[in-house]
Amino acid sequence: MRALLVANPKATTTSERTRDVIVRALRSEVDLSVEYTHRRGHAVALARQAAQERFDVVVTLGGDGTVNEAVNGLMSALPATDQPATATAERLPALAVVPVGSTNVFARAVGLPPQWPEATSVLIEGLRTGRFRTIGLGRADDRYFTFCAGLGLDAAVIRQVERARLRGRRSTVGLYLRSMVSEYFIGMDRRHPAIRLEQPGEPAHEELATVVIQNTAPWTFIGDRAINPNPLASFDLGLDVLAVRQLRVPSTTRTLAQVAARTPDPRGRQVVRLHDLSEFTISATRPQAFQLDGDYLGERLKVRFTAVREALRVVH
CATH class of the missing domain: 3.40.50.10330 (Probable inorganic polyphosphate/atp-NAD kinase; domain 1)
Incomplete structure (x- = not known):
């Protein structure tokens, strides 16, 4: 071999x-x-x-x-x-x-x-x-990803972390948490949600503030603890989406607590959850931070997502 x-x-x-x-x-x-x-x-x-x-x-x-x-x-x-x-x-x-x-x-x-x-x-x-x-894999335009993608808050946090690492900072849980707080309160425009999600044959979801896409669960880990915005996501299915409409402090705090729970089940008026999607498009009225598999890839106005089933063999 x-x-x-x-x-x-x-x-x-x-x-x-x-x-x-x-x-x-x-x-x-x-x-x-x-x-x-x-x-x-x-x-x-x-x-x-x-x-x-x-x-x-x-x-x-x-x-x-x-x-x-x-x-x-x-x-x-x-x-x-x-x-x-x-x-x-x-x-x-x-x-x-x-x-x-x-x-x-x-x-x-x-x-x-x-x-x-x-x-x-x-x-x-x-x-x-x-x-x-x-x-299966996810595909965002012409680039594949293995476990997650995001537009909005999570990608903006990764952008901050990568900039800090270029200045010599170590990648730690504390750095991510501080970057998230800074981006949430200072960096982003929370008053005017700019993202739209469209699926073939389905009504569009409009005025979204941030979107997390998963090809599997978990989304990430904090130490040994898995974090699961989309707990039903699987390598054997299509893509799962968690989107948040308004990033108000009370509702955002509640959603984060639901995501971090040992049995995650995020829900509420500000939450949009979509399961096992084959394709969809995310667009925005102003450029949004964009990440794939934890790497910041710049800003985007539009990205087409596709589930690529049975794409790759993995030794395990």
């Missing part, structure tokens, strides 16, 4: 010694090649090349951003005519993930342990026994 390891040397919890241990462990099971990413977007090119060269597996060593790039590289290796709402997973290398990022949402969502030693052991056993799971 031929495998390519795509390693992000800047991943939060990795080191040269860690990488060496993981490489030796994987080489005990597969014919392994190793490539290191040198810039944002590099993993896309490396994974695409691996698919074109007919590798059996692409292994990512990094966080959710590295996983997202590798997935986009794999999917882009399909001919354009083969990238509709359903893809043929068997035509692509399988994906394996060694989690060494700060949160590792995707790895944990597919059932891997959050720590790299245990996850590596599970992956080696999965490679040895051929244990694969086929999952």
Whole structure:
């Protein structure tokens, strides 16, 4: 079995010694090649090349951003005519993930342990026994995502966090919480909701303040605790949406408490929840912060979302 390891040397919890241990462990099971990413977007090119060269597996060593790039590289290796709402997973290398990022949402969502030693052991056993799971992906315009997307408040928070990290700050729960409070009270226009969601054949949802899209649950983790705005989201279904109409303090506080509950069930007059959608479009009257899989991608006025079912095989 031929495998390519795509390693992000800047991943939060990795080191040269860690990488060496993981490489030796994987080489005990597969014919392994190793490539290191040198810039944002590099993993896309490396994974695409691996698919074109007919590798059996692409292994990512990094966080959710590295996983997202590798997935986009794999999917882009399909001919354009083969990238509709359903893809043929068997035509692509399988994906394996060694989690060494700060949160590792995707790895944990597919059932891997959050720590790299245990996850590596599970992956080696999965490679040895051929244990694969086929999952669906989300697609936002021409870019794929594995677990979440967002326009509005959550993306604006990620934007603030990424700017802080460029200044040398560590990515911590406290940094995210402070960024959320700052963006909510100072950064965004809460008085004039600007977002519209349209589905084929359904009435539009208008004057939305923020939208969270999930391809699986959970949306993220705070420590060991899963956070689930859309608790019914699944890799085996379409996309789920939680939108909030007005970000008033009382209703927003109530919604956040519902989302963070051990049995989440967000509801209320300000909440819109949609389950198992195949496609929809989000537009806005002014540019909105936009994120995929926890990476800030700038501002958007319009994004078309599509569920791509049975898109990719994952070692687990």
